[in-house]
Amino acid sequence: EVQLVESGGVLVQPGGSLRLSCAASGFTFSTYWMHWVRQVPGKGLVWVSRINSDGSKTSYADSVKGRFTISRDNAKNTVYLQMNSLRAEDTAVYYCARGYVFFDVWGRGTLVTVSS
Amino acid sequence: QSALTQPASVSGSPGQSITISCTGTSSDVGAYNYVSWYQQHPGEAPKLMISDVSKRPSGVSNRFSGSKSGNTASLTISGLQAEDEADYFCTSYTSSSTFEFGGGTKLTVL
Numbered sequence: 001e002v003q004l005v006e007s008g009g010v011l012v013q014p015g016g017s018l019r020l021s022c023a024a025s026g027f028t029f030s031t032y033w034m035h036w037v038r039q040v041p042g043k044g045l046v047w048v049s050r051i052n053s054d055g056s057k058t059s060y061a062d063s064v065k066g067r068f069t070i071s072r073d074n075a076k077n078t079v080y081l082q083m084n085s086l087r088a089e090d091t092a093v094y095y096c097a098r099g100y101v102f103f104d105v106w107g108r109g110t111l112v113t114v115s116s
Numbered sequence: 117q118s119a120l121t122q123p124a125s126v127s128g129s130p131g132q133s134i135t136i137s138c139t140g141t142s143s144d145v146g147a148y149n150y151v152s153w154y155q156q157h158p159g160e161a162p163k164l165m166i167s168d169v170s171k172r173p174s175g176v177s178n179r180f181s182g183s184k185s186g187n188t189a190s191l192t193i194s195g196l197q198a199e200d201e202a203d204y205f206c207t208s209y210t211s212s213s214t215f216e217f218g219g220g221t222k223l224t225v226l
Contacts, residue, residue, distance in 0.1 A: 035215075045154070045162065045205050047215035059213045095161060101209045102152035102167040109161060 002026035002105050004096050009110030012086055016114070020081040022096030022107055030054070030074040033100045036081045038092035039109070048094070051079065064090075086114045119216035120145065120206055127224040133194040136221045138206030139187060144216055146187035150209035153182060153191045156220075157202045165204075166191060193223070201225045 008020040022034070036048040049060045049070040058070050069082040079096055091114045097103035121139040128134040138145065138153075145151055149169045154162035164173055166182035169189060179194045189208070193200055206218040 037217075044220045045156075045207070045217045047207070047217060050215070061214060101148075101150040102164060102207075103154070103162070104164045104167070104173060106161040106163070 004098065004105055004107035006094060006096055006107045006110040009094060009112045011113045011115060013116050014086060014088060014114055016086050017082070017084045018086065018112060020083065020094055020096075020110060020112070022079045022081075024077045024079070024098070027098075027105075029077040032098050034070075034072060034079040035097045035099065035103060036070060036079075037095045037097055037103070037106075038090075038112075039095065040092045046092070049081065083112070086112075088114050090114050119210075120208060120218035122204075122206060122218035122221045124219070125222045125224065127226055128196045129226045130196050130198065132196050133192060134196060134223065135193075136191045136204055136206075136223070138189040138191070138208075138218045140189075140208055140216065141187055143212075144187075144208040144210040145184065145189050147211055148209050149184070151182070151184060151189040152207050153180075154205045154207070155200075155202045156205065162205065196225050198225050 003025045005023045035050045039045050051058045051070045055072045067085045072079040093109040095109045096107045098105040151169045153166040155165050156162045165180050169184045170182040181192045183190050204221045
């Protein structure tokens with residue numbers, strides 16, 4: 001079964017750091033681009049970041065550029081999102097998703113709450 | 117404010133057809149045939165319904181179809197069913213190598 005499972009979401013203070021992980025299974029992970037997308041509960045989806053299949057190319061939304069870093073370990077079938085200088089407005093459910101220009105497989109998400 | 121504009125809500129009766137619009141600019145929707153649509157039921161992850169403007173993934177009902185004209189893409193659902201009641205989001209690749217989502221449309225089946 002093709003599956004993505006996110007983890008690492010917790011309550012963190014403003015200015016803090018956090019690393020999210022997304023473990024993939026059921027497909028050849030190393031051949032796919034991967035994304036992070038976030039959603040404030042009850043609100044819309046917001047694209048965060050993308051990484052190519054070998055990890056050499058990345059892109060970011062302006063709202064997180066310079067604070068978040070996407071990376072991957074193809075040996076571990078895992079994509080990561082390092083989140084630094086967290087702000088209250090980063091509070092959301094973070095989903096990882098598979099795809100190049102569309103997202104055909106999604107995880108169930110992990111909740112990140114930024115609050116003092 | 118989302119970069120792509122969708123109506124906040126649409127509604128229809130079972131068996132009817134509805135269309136959800138997604139309006140962007142010449143830097144996103146109008147520039148590429150990389151518009152996709154997602155269905156999201158409460159408490160669930162989004163599900164891909166349409167890719168590349170009009171391609172339907174395996175397993176998605178043929179009642180769902182997509183199109184594009186200029187800077188506006190559309191999702192049409194024909195033969196509405198109760199299970200279609202959900203939130204729908206469009207997204208487009210952009211000339212900045214990023215992605216923009218629409219604000220989402222809540223579909224109510226009356």
